[in-house]
Amino acid sequence: MKPIYDYQIPFNRPTIVGKELYYISQTILGGHSSGDGEYTKKCHRLLEQRLGVPKVLLTTSCTHALEMAALLLDIQPGNEVIIPSFTFVSTVNAFVLRGAKPVFIDIRPDTLNMDEAHLERLISPKTRAIVPVHYAGVACEMDAIGSLASRYNIPIVEDNAHGLLGKYKGRFLGTFGTFATQSFHETKNVTCGEGGALVINDPSCIEKAEIIREKGTNRSRFFRGQVDKYTWVDQGSSYLPSDILAAFLYAQLEAIDEIQFKRQQIWDRYYENLNKWAGENNVRLPIVPADCEQSFHMFYILLPSLEDRQNLIEHLKARQILSVFHYLPLHLSDMGKRYGGKQGDCPVTEDVSDRLLRLPFYNDLSEAEQEEVVDAICEFQVKSHR
Numbered sequence: 237m238k239p240i241y242d243y244q245i246p247f248n249r250p251t252i253v254g255k256e257l258y259y260i261s262q263t264i265l266g267g268h269s270s271g272d273g274e275y276t277k278k279c280h281r282l283l284e285q286r287l288g289v290p291k292v293l294l295t296t297s298c299t300h301a302l303e304m305a306a307l308l309l310d311i312q313p314g315n316e317v318i319i320p321s322f323t324f325v326s327t328v329n330a331f332v333l334r335g336a337k338p339v340f341i342d343i344r345p346d347t348l349n350m351d352e353a354h355l356e357r358l359i360s361p362k363t364r365a366i367v368p369v370h371y372a373g374v375a376c377e378m379d380a381i382g383s384l385a386s387r388y389n390i391p392i393v394e395d396n397a398h399g400l401l402g403k404y405k406g407r408f409l410g411t412f413g414t415f416a417t418q419s420f421h422e423t424k425n426v427t428c429g430e431g432g433a434l435v436i437n438d439p440s441c442i443e444k445a446e447i448i449r450e451k452g453t454n455r456s457r458f459f460r461g462q463v464d465k466y467t468w469v470d471q472g473s474s475y476l477p478s479d480i481l482a483a484f485l486y487a488q489l490e491a492i493d494e495i496q497f498k499r500q501q502i503w504d505r506y507y508e509n510l511n512k513w514a515g516e517n518n519v520r521l522p523i524v525p526a527d528c529e530q531s532f533h534m535f536y537i538l539l540p541s542l543e544d545r546q547n548l549i550e551h552l553k554a555r556q557i558l559s560v561f562h563y564l565p566l567h568l569s570d571m572g573k574r575y576g577g578k579q580g581d582c583p584v585t586e587d588v589s590d591r592l593l594r595l596p597f598y599n600d601l602s603e604a605e606q607e608e609v610v611d612a613i614c615e616f617q618v619k620s621h622r
């Protein structure tokens with residue numbers, strides 16, 4: 237298989253947006269390149285202020301932020317966690333690592349987010365967390381999900397890997413759950429190669445989170461001068477990134493509004509220029525409900541059939557353009573089947589997963605490149621009609 241960067245128009249291309257390399261040299265010359273140095277603190281402050289949340293902790297990945305959330309909620313073997321089948325494996329793995337059983341929930345056909353209409357039926361006395369994923373940075377129905385969660389007293393962990401700066405009814409995604417997780421993986425809007433963050437909305441969990449992140453020690457209190465020695469106080473691991481990564485990330489976060497502006501333009505251009513072709517070819521473009529402000533993370537289209545989708549992927553490949561499908565239903569994966577997953581459990585997920593295609597989308601995608609993609613798509617005619 238051809239390496240993904242060999243395409244003239246790749247699916248993703250990481251970009252330098254500002255002072256990344258300068259800040260990296262500063263952190264190395266400054267003599268503190270391990271975790272929780274100056275740049276990590278700057279990232280924490282910037283994100284806390286922007287989102288208006290009590291605490292943000294950078295992590296080595298969104299996967300690790302999810303693992304921290306599972307540890308903080310003290311997830312135990314036999315607990316159940318309600319998670320969409322249409323998500324990345326880490327959303328589920330973090331809880332499975334603690335022995336929990338994933339209970340897969342289907343998605344809404346419009347936003348491809350957790351379908352809140354199925355939620356109450358899946359809640360049991362063993363449910364210990366509900367994990368909405370804001371797909372493509374378009375919000376889940378947080379009013380309905382939040383009111384069920386509080387009626388049954390079940391914590392919410394938002395997997396907000398796609399949705400930094402997205403909003404639901406004017407409120408930032410990542411501020412609804414007890415915890416939320418962000419990703420700064422190369423493929424996300426703001427990146428440092430590999431990285432993430434845990435957003436903590438319940439201040440009573442901050443200290444425990446700091447301990448878990450720092451190998452089960454009270455090292456954070458020690459650095460604040462609150463204790464004179466640091467020691468082993470609880471379970472933990474090492475979830476803090478090097479300050480070199482934080483330096484890279486800080487430069488990206490400083491430029492986040494520019495990044496978002498560019499991405500909005502790309503998204504809008506796809507939408508406008510594909511609208512007519514989509515209407516003529518039974519192709520559905522993304523739906524963003526009126527009370528959601530999306531994060532412009534991706535642009536996907538839904539073809540009428542699996543065959544049409546595969547044909548379009550090939551059609552674009554022949555023109556040096558890489559487009560990619562997305563999540564395979566987790567309930568039908570080898571691991572999902574071990575939890576009893578079977579065909580028909582999540583019909584919308586099963587259907588959408590076969591038909592969804594993501595188009596090249598990165599900050600520096602030029603207008604000319606985008607025009608090539610659009611022209612190539614508009615030459616393509618679907619075969620099936622739904």
Ligand SMILES: *Cc1c(COP(=O)(O)O)cnc(C)c1O
Nearest residue numbers: 297298299324326397419421432
């Ligand atoms: C990217 C992604 C993750 C994992 O992020 P990492 O930072 O790579 O661990 C988790 N959940 C979703 C929905 C993602 O898109």
